[in-house]
Amino acid sequence: MPAAVAVVVPARNEEESLPRCLAALDEAGRALADAYPSVALSVTVVLDGCTDASARVVAEYPVAQPLAVDFASVGLARRAGVAHAVAQLGQPASQIWVANTDADTEVPGQWLVEQCRLAASGVELILGTVVPNPVGLDAALERAWHAAHPLDDGHDYVHGANLGFRADSYLAVGGFAALDIHEDADLIARLKSLGVRWAAVDSIRATTSARTTGRTSGGFAGYLRDLPL
Numbered sequence: 001m002p003a004a005v006a007v008v009v010p011a012r013n014e015e016e017s018l019p020r021c022l023a024a025l026d027e028a029g030r031a032l033a034d035a036y037p038s039v040a041l042s043v044t045v046v047l048d049g050c051t052d053a054s055a056r057v058v059a060e061y062p063v064a065q066p067l068a069v070d071f072a073s074v075g076l077a078r079r080a081g082v083a084h085a086v087a088q089l090g091q092p093a094s095q096i097w098v099a100n101t102d103a104d105t106e107v108p109g110q111w112l113v114e115q116c117r118l119a120a121s122g123v124e125l126i127l128g129t130v131v132p133n134p135v136g137l138d139a140a141l142e143r144a145w146h147a148a149h150p151l152d153d154g155h156d157y158v159h160g161a162n163l164g165f166r167a168d169s170y171l172a173v174g175g176f177a178a179l180d181i182h183e184d185a186d187l188i189a190r191l192k193s194l195g196v197r198w199a200a201v202d203s204i205r206a207t208t209s210a211r212t213t214g215r216t217s218g219g220f221a222g223y224l225r226d227l228p229l
Contacts, residue, residue, distance in 0.1 A: 001036060001038075001039065001116060001119070001120040002039060002095055002096060002097040002116055002119050002120075002166075003038075003039065003040065003091045003092075003095035003096070004039060004040040004041070004042070004089045004091045004095065004096050004097070005032065005039055005040070005041050005042075005096070005097045005098075005099055005112055005115070005116065006042050006044065006082065006085035006086060006088075006089060006096055006097070006098045006099070006167070007025060007029075007041070007042065007043040007044065007085075007098075007099045007100075007101070007112075008044050008046065008078060008081035008082050008085060008098060008099070008100050008101075009021065009025075009043070009044065009045045009046065009064075009081070009100075009101055009102065009103055010046045010048055010074050010077035010078055010081065010102065010103065011045055011046065011047055011048065011050065011054050011058075011103035012047075012048045012049060012050060012072075012074075012077075012103075013050050013051060013052045013054060014050075014052075014054050014103035014104060015052045015053040015054045015056075015057050017103050017104040017209060018045070018054055018057040018058065018103050019057060019060075020106050021101070021102075021103050021104065021105060021106060022043075022045075022057070022058070022061040022063065022064055023061075023106075024106040024107050024108075024109075024111075025043055025061075025063055025064070025101070025107060026061060026063045027109050028107055028108070028109055028110070028111040028112045028113075029041050029043070029063050029112065031109050031110055031112065031113050032112040032113055032116065035113045035116075036113070036116055039116060040089060040091070041063075041112070042065070042085050042088055042089055043063050043064040043065065044064070044065055044066075044067050044081045044084055044085045044088075045058045045064050045065070045066050045067065045081075045103070046067045046069055046077040046078070046080055046081040046084075047066050047067065047068045047069070048069050048070065048071055048072065048073070048074070048076075048077040049069070049070045049071070049072050050068075054103075055068070067080065067081060067084050072180075073178055073179070073180050074160070074179070074180060074181070074183055075176045075177050075178050075179035075180065075183030075186075076176070076178050078100065078160065078176040078183060079175050079176040079177075079178075082098055082167070082170065082175065082176070083175075085098070086098075086167050092168075093166075093167040093168035093170075093171055094166065094167070094168040096166070096167035096168075097115060097116065097119050097164060097165075097166060097167070098164065098165055098166070098167050098170060099111070099112060099115055099163075099164045100160055100161070100162075100163040100164065100184075101160075101161050101162060101163075101206065102160060102161040102208065104161075104208055104209035104211070105130070105161040105162070105206050105207065105208040105209070106133075106206060106207045106208075107162070107204070107206045108204060108205060108206065110203075110204070111128075111204050111206070114201075114203050114204050115164045115204065118199055118201070119164075119166065122197055123197050123198065123199045124165060124166045124169045124191075124196040124197050124198065125164070125165045125166075125169065125188070125191050125192075125196050125197070125198035125199070126163070126164040126165070126198070126199055126200075126201060126204070127155070127157065127158060127159075127162075127163060127188070127198065127199070127200040127201070128159065128162030128163065128164070128201060128202075128204040128205065128206060129149075129151050129155060129157060129159070129162065129201075129202045129204075129205045129206070130157070130159040130161050130162050130205070130206050130207070130208050131145075131146075131149075131151070131205060131206075131207055131208070132145055132207075132208060132209070132210035133207050133208065133209055133210045134210070135210075136210065137210040141210075142210075151202050151205065152202055153199075153200065153201050153202055153203070154200055155200045155202065156200065157200070158184050158185045158188050159184065159206075159208075160183065160184035161206055161208050162204060162205075162206040163184060163188075165191060165196075166196075169191060169194065169196045170187070170191070172194060173187070173190040173191055173193075173194055174190070175187070
């Protein structure tokens with residue numbers, strides 16, 4: 001069982017989405033405290049060049065602490081968030097689990113409990129599933145997305161919005177790279193090459209924004225926008 005869990009959330013002008021994200025993380029944190037009271041928890045929201053009220057939103061949620069940076073790079077934002085959280089927790093890296101999500105994503109209540117359970121079994125990397133929020137999503141686009149993404153254990157999806165790993169394994173491969181997109185897939189490829197024990201599961205399915213204009217030129221929003229109907 002990890003001694004501590006560090007949740008890292010990159011955010012760039014996400015004042016509208018952050019309340020739902022942080023409320024979900026608060027629920028997941030309370031579930032973790034109930035199931036594994038000895039596991040410490042930190043939640044770091046990396047405010048990357050935010051010019052809106054994102055910082056004020058974070059201040060309203062005691063579960064989270066802000067980290068202000070100005071990279072305009074999700075890879076560097078995630079990297080800074082992990083480094084900050086690991087340093088703050090003060091535990092050996094082998095005893096820290098890093099759970100990653102995005103500011104426009106809502107994780108399920110058992111998100112952290114399930115990751116800790118898998119980590120305790122020896123898993124060093126967890127790939128979770130993500131579904132677009134159906135609210136306001138065109139029905140044809142929603143059907144097309146689900147047709148292309150069967151949801152089950154053993155999937156081959158990589159989502160930075162639903163990803164966990166042991167901190168020492170992460171550090172062994174050099175951490176997140178300075179990439180504006182696909183920083184998650186890049187990291188996972190290096191972790192798998194290292195030979196870590198990994199699991200792809202649907203038991204921690206998260207819901208993410210169905211917007212088709214994202215904070216980067218690619219990523220989930222761009223993929224959703226360009227999905228053939």
